[in-house]
Amino acid sequence: MAADNALTPTGRVILGMVGLGKTTGYDIKQLVDHSTRFFWAASYGQIYPELRRLEQAGLLSSRGEPTGDRLRTVYELTDAGRRALEEWLGSDVNLVGELRDEGMLKLFFSDLAGPERQRQIVGQMLEALERKLAQLSALQAKAGEMRSGQRLTLEYGLGATTWMVDWCRKTERRLSEREGR
Amino acid sequence: MAADNALTPTGRVILGMVGLGKTTGYDIKQLVDHSTRFFWAASYGQIYPELRRLEQAGLLSSRGEPTGDRLRTVYELTDAGRRALEEWLGSDVNLVGELRDEGMLKLFFSDLAGPERQRQIVGQMLEALERKLAQLSALQAKAGEMRSGQRLTLEYGLGATTWMVDWCRKTERRLSEREGR
DNA sequence: CAGGTCATGTAAAGCGTTACATGATTTT
DNA sequence: AAAATCATGTAACGCTTTACATGACCTG
Numbered sequence: 001m002a003a004d005n006a007l008t009p010t011g012r013v014i015l016g017m018v019g020l021g022k023t024t025g026y027d028i029k030q031l032v033d034h035s036t037r038f039f040w041a042a043s044y045g046q047i048y049p050e051l052r053r054l055e056q057a058g059l060l061s062s063r064g065e066p067t068g069d070r071l072r073t074v075y076e077l078t079d080a081g082r083r084a085l086e087e088w089l090g091s092d093v094n095l096v097g098e099l100r101d102e103g104m105l106k107l108f109f110s111d112l113a114g115p116e117r118q119r120q121i122v123g124q125m126l127e128a129l130e131r132k133l134a135q136l137s138a139l140q141a142k143a144g145e146m147r148s149g150q151r152l153t154l155e156y157g158l159g160a161t162t163w164m165v166d167w168c169r170k171t172e173r174r175l176s177e178r179e180g181r
Numbered sequence: 182m183a184a185d186n187a188l189t190p191t192g193r194v195i196l197g198m199v200g201l202g203k204t205t206g207y208d209i210k211q212l213v214d215h216s217t218r219f220f221w222a223a224s225y226g227q228i229y230p231e232l233r234r235l236e237q238a239g240l241l242s243s244r245g246e247p248t249g250d251r252l253r254t255v256y257e258l259t260d261a262g263r264r265a266l267e268e269w270l271g272s273d274v275n276l277v278g279e280l281r282d283e284g285m286l287k288l289f290f291s292d293l294a295g296p297e298r299q300r301q302i303v304g305q306m307l308e309a310l311e312r313k314l315a316q317l318s319a320l321q322a323k324a325g326e327m328r329s330g331q332r333l334t335l336e337y338g339l340g341a342t343t344w345m346v347d348w349c350r351k352t353e354r355r356l357s358e359r360e361g362r
Numbered sequence: 363c364a365g366g367t368c369a370t371g372t373a374a375a376g377c378g379t380t381a382c383a384t385g386a387t388t389t390t
Numbered sequence: 391a392a393a394a395t396c397a398t399g400t401a402a403c404g405c406t407t408t409a410c411a412t413g414a415c416c417t418g
Contacts (some may be wrong), residue, residue: 009405012283016290023196026369039285043407048371070369070414089287089302095309097282104220104278104337106270109197110330113270118330121270128276149291149299150342156285156348163344167337190377207397224379229399251386251397 007088010046011054015077015085018060020147023074025051035150038095038136038157051075059084103128119175126168136166188269191198191227192235196258196266199241204255206232216331218337219317229241231255240265284309300356307349314342 007015010027012034017028034043046148051073054060059081065074077085103125110118136158190198195215206228213223232254240262246255260265285307289300295359296335317339324332 009281012286016286016293019293020292024369025371036286036289039280039282041279041406044371045373045408046406066366068415072369085290086294089298092305093240095305096313097280097284097285097309098222099220099280100276101220101278102193103276104334105193105197105217107337108217108221108334109200109266109270110331110333111328112197112200113267117270118333122333124273125274128278132277145214147292149289152291152299152303152352153285154289156352159348160341160345161221164341165339167340171333171337205397206399207395211396222378224403225399226380227378248396249387253397 005083006051007084008050010042010050012088013040013042014050014054015059015088015141016079018075018077018081023076024072034139035153038132041151054081115175115179119179122168122172122175126127126165126172129161129165129168133158133165136161188265189231189234191223191231194221194223195228195231195235196240196262196269199258199262200255200266204257205253215320216334219313220334234264274352296356296360300360301352303349303353303356307346307353310342310346310349314339314346317342 013032014028017031020031022028022031025044028046028047029042032040036042051060051062051167055062055075058078060075061078062073062075065072103121107118107125108122110121136154140158143154146154194213195209198212203209203212206225209228210223210225213221217223232241236243236256240259241256242259243254243256246253250255272325284302286301288299288306291302317335320335321339324335327335
């Protein structure tokens with residue numbers, strides 16, 4: 001019966017993070033914010049309740065382990081948890097990436113606002129992408145210490161974002177020329 | 182007081198779609214499914230209630246316009262709606278693209294499952310991306326009839342997805358070689 | 363001793379999908 | 391006459407964010 005294997009979305013991150021040795025809700029949130037947040041975010045409002053749910057489901061076990069006086073709940077994978085994690089990593093389903101990009105939405109509707117607005121929108125996308133690229137580049141400093149999986153996701157994110165930045169620059173130019181003539 | 186300008190996320194698509202001349206919930210859903218769904222999805226469960234909310238907010242007006250016996254509610258922008266749409270298109274905020282990609286999440290954790298699983302995950306990402314690329318390519322047939330904004334988003338999606346497909350192919354090879362040695 | 367970080371949580375609200383339900387019209 | 395498409399909607403559920411709340415510990 002242990003295999004009503006319906007991991008919730010956030011459950012998957014958490015199980016993985018505990019698998020990597022992140023043992024507290026706080027630690028998990030830290031790593032999420034410094035890595036997966038670019039393709040998979042999670043907030044405290046989900047992490048803490050989900051940790052308890054996973055424990056109830058028998059995939060995690062916890063013990064209180066105070067640091068000094070400060071209370072701390074330390075989690076680790078149970079055998080069932082390890083199995084569930086491996087099963088998920090090996091499974092074939094749901095490999096779709098869902099995207100919500102307001103810049104693209106604006107661009108889609110940009111004919112309603114005139115050509116200069118269109119250029120402006122591309123410019124705004126560019127700015128946002130450059131900020132993102134800067135954040136990703138900053139992470140690269142520690143690429144040497146990363147597990148290969150993490151390094152691959154960083155590479156992918158960096159490369160894809162770079163492509164997007166280039167596209168925006170090219171498109172900005174193209175739209176300006178069309179105007180200028 | 183008409184400017185408590187808090188358009189909800191779905192409200193933005195809908196307002197834009199009505200602006201483009203999509204006048205019924207059904208029509209809006211059609212276009213969403215054939216275009217913006219790649220970066221901004223919407224379901225009936227949201228569209229119909231949101232249309233009514235936007236009307237209540239004074240941004241849309243509706244009239245019943247039966248086709249034959251079949252009931253049909255036709256919406257159009259009010260002046261306030263047109264203003265809200267323009268204001269949104271001109272606004273500078275919120276240009277972040279949120280992404281949820283389970284492939285990347287698996288890749289991130291892939292060290293927990295061994296190198297052949299890692300390769301397998303990249304292979305699965307590749308398959309999913311190729312499917313997406315095929316869908317986008319199919320849309321390209323009608324690129325000639327598109328407004329320029331729509332064409333730009335298609336170009337962008339096509340280009341980005343192509344980059345991602347290439348990355349997966351390269352990475353698959355790289356991982357295989359590393360193994361093979 | 364102030365400000366930052368460690369650490370844990372809850373409540374409410376909002377967002378969104380899925381599944382269900384209905385029925386007319388058009389096309390094959 | 392069946393199948394596809396047009397057309398509209400609701401209910402339940404699940405997911406996620408935001409804002410609030412608390413307090414100890416550490417560093418300068």
